[in-house]
Amino acid sequence: MTTQTMRSHAEFELLMTPFETRTERVPEQFNGGAKTSTGPTIAQVLTFPVPGPTRALPTPFTSLSQYVAESEQDVEFKKALSDARKKFALDDRLTTLRHMRLSKGMSQAQLAMTIGTSQPHIARIEAARLDPTYETFDKLARAFEVDIADVVHAFGASKGLATSRDAAP
Amino acid sequence: MSNVLGLHPDAISDLEEIRRCAGNSVAADIVVALEELETDPNLQANLLDKGFGTDARGHPTANYGVKTWARLWQGGRDIWRLRCFALERRGPNYRVIYAYLRTQQEFLVLAIVPKDSIDYDDPNDALARRIRAAYDAL
Numbered sequence: 001m002t003t004q005t006m007r008s009h010a011e012f013e014l015l016m017t018p019f020e021t022r023t024e025r026v027p028e029q030f031n032g033g034a035k036t037s038t039g040p041t042i043a044q045v046l047t048f049p050v051p052g053p054t055r056a057l058p059t060p061f062t063s064l065s066q067y068v069a070e071s072e073q074d075v076e077f078k079k080a081l082s083d084a085r086k087k088f089a090l091d092d093r094l095t096t097l098r099h100m101r102l103s104k105g106m107s108q109a110q111l112a113m114t115i116g117t118s119q120p121h122i123a124r125i126e127a128a129r130l131d132p133t134y135e136t137f138d139k140l141a142r143a144f145e146v147d148i149a150d151v152v153h154a155f156g157a158s159k160g161l162a163t164s165r166d167a168a169p
Numbered sequence: 170m171s172n173v174l175g176l177h178p179d180a181i182s183d184l185e186e187i188r189r190c191a192g193n194s195v196a197a198d199i200v201v202a203l204e205e206l207e208t209d210p211n212l213q214a215n216l217l218d219k220g221f222g223t224d225a226r227g228h229p230t231a232n233y234g235v236k237t238w239a240r241l242w243q244g245g246r247d248i249w250r251l252r253c254f255a256l257e258r259r260g261p262n263y264r265v266i267y268a269y270l271r272t273q274q275e276f277l278v279l280a281i282v283p284k285d286s287i288d289y290d291d292p293n294d295a296l297a298r299r300i301r302a303a304y305d306a307l
Contacts, residue, residue, distance in 0.1 A: 058270070058307060061175035061277055064207050067184075068200060077188070080197035088201055091232060091255045098209070108208045123171055123208050165211055 065109060065119075082106075096158040098126045100144045100151070115139035128155070128162040174207040175277040177303050183281040187263070195261045199281060202253045203265070206233070207276075216249065216276060217269060229254040238266065238289055241297075246304050247271065248279070250289075268304050279303045 057063060072078040082105030089102035101111050101122075108122040116139070124130040132140070132155065141148040176184075188196040206212050215221045215235060222234035234252035241248045251265040264287065266280040279300045280287075288294040 057173065057175040057275060058273070058277070060178050062178070062181065064174040064176055064200075064203055064278075067176050067181060068204060071200070077193050077197065080193035081201060083194065084197040084201040087198065087259065088205065088255065098205075107204055119208065120171075123210065126208075127210055129210075162211070 068107065068109075094157045094161060095150075095154050096126070096161060097140070097151070097154045098158065100140075100146070100154050101126070104144055106143075111140075111143060114143045125155070126158060128159040171208055171210045171213050172274055172276055174203060175275055177277065177279050179299060179303055180278045180281050187281065191261065198256050198259070198261055199253070199263060199265075202233075202256060203278070213276070216251070216267070222252070222254065240290055240292070241301065241304075246301070248300070248304055266300055268307065270307065277307070 068081070072081065085102045085105045085107065089099050092099040092102070101108070104111075106114070108126070109119045112119045112122045115136070117136075121130070125132050125136070137148050137151050137155070141151045144151065184196055184200065187199065206216065212233065215231070215233060218235055219237055220235070222229060222231040224230050232253065232255040234254060236250045238246075238248040238250055247269050249267050249269065251267060253263070253265075256263070262284040264280075264282055264284055265278060266282070266287075268277045268279055269275070270277055280296065280303075282296060287296045289297065291297060
């Protein structure tokens with residue numbers, strides 16, 4: 001059994017926020033075999049971001065994210081980082097989700113904080129290893145200040161890129 | 170799932186030196202290049218692909234170029250060199266020297282240095298000695 005210590009109320013709330021919600025038919029064996037007169041049992045399935053055990057870097061190493069967080073205390077360097085991300089967006093040939101995020105000068109961690117999820121969740125969406133729900137698309141559209149259709153289109157581009165990568169020899 | 174990127178105190182000092190000498194903009198470019206590597210599992214998969222990012226003539230075929238540090242690699246040290254072609258196209262020409270800790274599956278950045286500041290073939294090069302010492306202390 002893994003024990004997870006929450007460091008703040010906000011962290012607890014984030015943990016209790018589902019990544020994705022979807023509706024699924026519940027197999028009869030999970031419903032005690034009961035049949036209802038209104039048809040098959042439908043359940044809402046919630047997927048929660050359960051953090052894995054934190055792996056410590058060897059001494060004396062610092063994680064890059066910690067270095068970035070500390071460096072961003074310097075307002076000028078924070079702006080330089082934001083500008084650098086915007087420059088990286090210019091290197092993208094396709095309007096992917098990564099491109100949209102970088103165009104706003106945001107890191108994955110900043111975007112995650114903005115839409116109330118975790119950085120690994122954003123990483124999975126950008127890598128098209130997860131299909132976001134409508135709610136997630138909507139939150140991303142608000143964060144990027146674009147129409148939700150643009151975000152869905154960008155996710156399609158991300159997915160196309162991932163598919164072509166997987167198909168590459 | 171991506172692996173966390175670790176920075177050695179010497180690599181952090183290198184970044185601070187770049188901020189002082191070349192400015193915040195150049196240092197931020199390098200940090201963001203690393204940030205994107207850390208958070209993109211597709212990019213990160215290339216970090217152990219010897220020769221990734223260049224064709225047979227050494228011309229860039231991707232935004233990043235990956236090589237082993239041949240002399241140290243042959244001596245049993247899992248040390249790699251990274252170029253960021255996207256940055257080079259804009260001016261900054263640095264090399265990121267990193268180790269891969271196979272038991273922990275962690276990428277550990279040992280140095281971030283200007284291209285010409287290091288002689289990879291000279292065992293007595295001061296930077297090479299610093300990097301080797303950092304690796305050997307792992």
